């Protein structure tokens with residue numbers, strides 16, 4: 202999508218044909234900096250330190266990480282080491298393992314001398330596929346926004362979103378934001394309530410930044426505001442992203458998503474989850490019980506970084522020195538609170554039968 206009027210993706214192959222460029226998301230919204238990844242280790246660190254983040258982008262970065270690894274050592278041992286290095290970079294988004302499994306399935310059967318070229322080709326495909334999938338999500342989600350717009354002609358459609366499931370979290374378009382961008386392009390009046398998303402503030406720092414650059418009207422709200430807005434009819438629908446959807450339709454996403462779903466349920470506000478099919482984990486049958494929840498450093502809770510009035514970036518502590526903190530990065534929203542799953546193959550009911558019917562090839566792959 203656009204940054205200062207110029208089209209950008211979140212990740213790309215550099216002109217040298219082998220190194221990988223990515224927007225350093227730790228620096229946004231204050232600085233637009235491009236990082237260059239030149240090794241598998243670079244890719245693993247970029248994922249772990251959240252230079253790149255968001256489930257689909259984590260997968261795309263891991264795919265390029267495998268390609269970078271194959272330049273260094275394309276032996277069977279090199280392939281194994283690259284897989285093992287990357288797969289542990291973050292635990293919750295299943296797209297990471299999905300992309301690595303795809304890469305390994307392509308690379309393991311072929312001669313090591315052919316692996317580097319094949320790895321770049323497969324990683325490029327994964328990246329292009331992500332963009333295509335998100336276009337499908339955009340088209341399917343647009344119908345939901347259009348239906349609401351038709352019921353209130355001339356009025357604004359208010360969408361609430363949590364965290365950043367925008368183009369920065371994918372390769373382009375985003376998942377939750379894809380229908381919003383398309384509606385905006387089609388001239389539908391949309392306005393987005395952007396949850397700030399403590400502790401890392403992906404909403405305030407990233408979603409607001411990308412919507413702003415693309416000209417989509419939006420308002421950043423403290424995380425606890427959604428319930429109040431819903432009670433007062435100020436939210437027409439919620440659309441969030443996800444890091445992993447279990448076979449039973451349970452949805453894991455950024456911490457706080459569950460509370461938004463509860464508030465939406467209590468107020469009759471439709472609560473949709475947008476996801477690309479690689480985010481479905483058919484091996485997990487109960488999301489609340491079995492999806493691993495990442496716990497991150499307490500520093501993300503105790504400290505905040507921002508720009509001072511005189512332009513400096515400064516980090517300040519906001520918690521008393523001796524208070525313990527907890528930092529669960531994700532939660533799971535039970536399927537019963539989800540109105541529908543917006544996928545590239547349509548808007549599905551959040552249940553086992555609907556997911557299985559829409560993505561039968563993924564079920565058989567999970568059984569292998």
Ligand SMILES: CSC[C@@H](O)[C@@H](O)C(=O)COP(=O)(O)O
Nearest residue numbers: 254255256366370376442443455
């Ligand atoms: C299309 S991205 C969906 C999710 O990955 C997104 O909502 C999210 O929770 C991102 O978490 P993050 O910790 O920033 O990687």
